[in-house]
Amino acid sequence: MSHVPPSVSPRPVPQALHDALQQRFGERCSAALAVRQQHGRDESPFDVDPPELVVFCESTEEVAFVLQQAHAHAVPVIPYGAGSSLEGHLLAVQGGISLDVSRMSRVLQVRENDLSVTVQAGVTREQLNSEIRHTGLFFPLDPGANASIGGMTATRASGTNAVRYGTMRENVLALTVVTADGRIVRTGTHARKSSAGYDLTRLFVGSEGTLGVITEITVRIYPQPExxxxxxxxxxxxxxxxxxxxxxxxxxxxxxxxxxxxxxxxxxxxxxxxxxxxxxxxxxxxxxxxxxxxxxxxxxxxxxxxxxxxxxxxxxxxxxxxxxxxxxxxxxxFAGLQLKPGSRSVTTDTCVPISRLAECVVETAQEADASGLPYMMVGHVGDGNFHMLYLVDPAIPAERALAESLNHRQAQRAIRAGGTCTGEHGIGLHKMDLLQEEAGEEAIDLMRTLKQALDPRNILNPGKIFTL
Missing domain, CATH: 3.30.70.2190 (Alpha-Beta Plaits)
Known part of the structure; x- marks a missing residue:
């Protein structure tokens, strides 16, 4: 699979920063190649050099320390949860530090009477449901992978239950976020609604780690159905x-x-x-x-x-x-990958208004059939979201190029139908050009303004969503 070059030269971790992190975290700060490689790959088809360091944080305060130090040295920080991203979100395209929050795995408070729960970012959806099962309540969002709640929040995930219960956008009530310079900010409340000021919670939901590092999340939970x-x-x-x-x-x-x-x-x-x-x-x-x-x-x-x-x-x-x-x-x-052993998948996840779903699905399938590439289609079609998975041989660049071309046409078809190039995976590294087509230059400029205001040194997951 082709190597994806960084948009700018990697920013190395200076020895002073390495020493400060090593002193604070000890063995939880690792430069071991195996650990770095583990944090330099996700489920996307991209090959990128791994981060220079991996730091395992266990609290919001530790995350703040890492960001304070990284900000002082202008070194990139890429949040890492379960590693299940499909669009290259966690790849260190400009080098730097992978900030692993998987050890932040405590369910902090269950408010049964308020139908809400607060968790650390590394709690996975399966873990959450296991820990609250005795209450008769459950967290319904189910993207398939056992993703972390922090990662699901950062990508505005949804999944199989979204047609009834909504996406992370509707189900996140409050957040604790660490900003690029290490400030700890709390957004939202435990109330079901609020008209107080800017909706900072929604600003960070779906920001893909580019505006702040999410460390705690309060989400809605629901009674288990009879x-x-x-x-x-x-x-x-x-x-x-x-x-x-x-x-x-x-x-x-x-x-x-x-x-x-x-x-x-x-x-x-x-x-x-x-x-x-x-x-x-x-x-x-x-x-x-x-x-x-x-x-x-x-x-x-x-x-x-x-x-x-x-x-x-x-x-x-x-x-x-x-x-x-x-x-x-x-x-x-994983079942699809077995249809062509040794292959890698190139996927996309468009979403369209329900009235346009049939034509988009049928046209996409017809194009896929004509291409000759092995593929399969699955979809959360109750909310107009469907996925294509093309199987390509890593040793044949033409197959990868063909799959990407098919995905691009599918996304453009969705945009023309009034839909989106990504229903739940996010933009990451993979769909930056498609976001440009969907949102337009004025909207992208506004996003850049927000990014530069909150992260002026461009250290938070740089090279994702759009270029600066």
């Missing part, structure tokens, strides 16, 4: 599956999850998870509510699906059966 049922239904074509989704949403059915897998994705998960699903376009759905409510939703959805040629409607009421299906969906990326 009854849950999952269903699988097959369709003759991918267009039939998507048109079913559109009707479900436009009729106001409060479906919790509605996931699309094309025939290639179904074949991949069958092999990877040893399932026996019919290898045709499929919707995987989930319904939450009372037993009567779930039954009513399911009957209506089954009727809609039948009208679009849907067949083989299968139910999964038992938790172990549902979990097996959703595990297969979450493993789709």
């Amino acid at each position: 009854h849950v049922a999952a269903a699988v239904v097959q369709f003759p074509t991918i267009g039939d599956a998507v048109n079913t989704t559109i009707q479900i949403i436009q009729l106001g059915v409060p479906i919790a999850r509605c996931e699309l897998l094309d025939a290639h994705a179904v074949r991949a998960v069958n092999r990877y998870d040893k399932l026996e699903l019919a290898e045709s376009p499929m919707l995987l759905m989930e319904f939450h509510g009372s037993a009567a409510g779930v039954q009513e939703q399911a009957e209506l959805v089954q009727e809609i699906a039948a009208g679009q040629g849907g067949s083989a409607f299968e139910w999964a009421h038992l938790p172990e059966d549902r979990n097996r299906l959703w595990k297969a969906r979450h493993n789709a990326l």
Whole structure:
């Protein structure tokens, strides 16, 4: 896979900074090659030199110390959580320090009566749900990977449940953030709404580590539904599956999850998870509510699906059966890679208004078929978001170029339809040119103004989202 050059020369870590961090953190400040390499790769297709140092922080105050020192020396700092980024967010394109918050893994306060919880940035979504299960509450956002809550906040993540519960934008109430010069700032409150001043919380949600390092997050949590049922239904074509989704949403059915897998994705998960699903376009759905409510939703959805040629409607009421299906969906990326051993994936995640979803999905699939590249399509189609995964041989640059060209055309199609080049992955290193097309120069200039005001020395995850 091609090496991605930094936009400017790397900024080395001076010995004085190294010494200060070594003295404060001891063994938690590492220059070991293996540790640096681990923090210099994510799930994106890019190869970039690793950071010069890795520092493992365990508190907001430690993060502040690192940033104070780095700011004084104008050295880049790249926040690192679970390492599951798909767009190159955590790559050290200008060198510097990888600031690992994975050890900041405490659930700080659960407010059951207020339906909120405050966690450190390194807490993962699975850990959070495990620790609050006894309360009868849960955190519904589920991007697939066991991502950290800090990383999910920084990328404004969503996932399979977003059609009912929203994205991180709607579910973050308050933050603790460390600024580029090491100041500790608290935004938001535990109240469900506020009109007090600028909405700084939303400024940092989705900022991808370029405006501050998020160390604590207060998020909404929800009562576990009384009854849950999952269903699988097959369709003759991918267009039939998507048109079913559109009707479900436009009729106001409060479906919790509605996931699309094309025939290639179904074949991949069958092999990877040893399932026996019919290898045709499929919707995987989930319904939450009372037993009567779930039954009513399911009957209506089954009727809609039948009208679009849907067949083989299968139910999964038992938790172990549902979990097996959703595990297969979450493993789709890794399952897809097994379709072409030794390959790497080039992905994208456009999102469009629901009324334009069918045409965008069908046109994208037609282009992919014509390209000859192995691929699969999955999507959180309940909110208009779908992903393409192209499998390319790292030794054949032309395959990578073709996949990137297909992704670019898909994103442009989404933008023309009034949608976005990224529904949940973020911009990172990968989609900077597409953000320019989507937002326009005036909006990018405003983003640059915010960046320069909050990070005048450009040390926070430099080289991402846009160029300065």
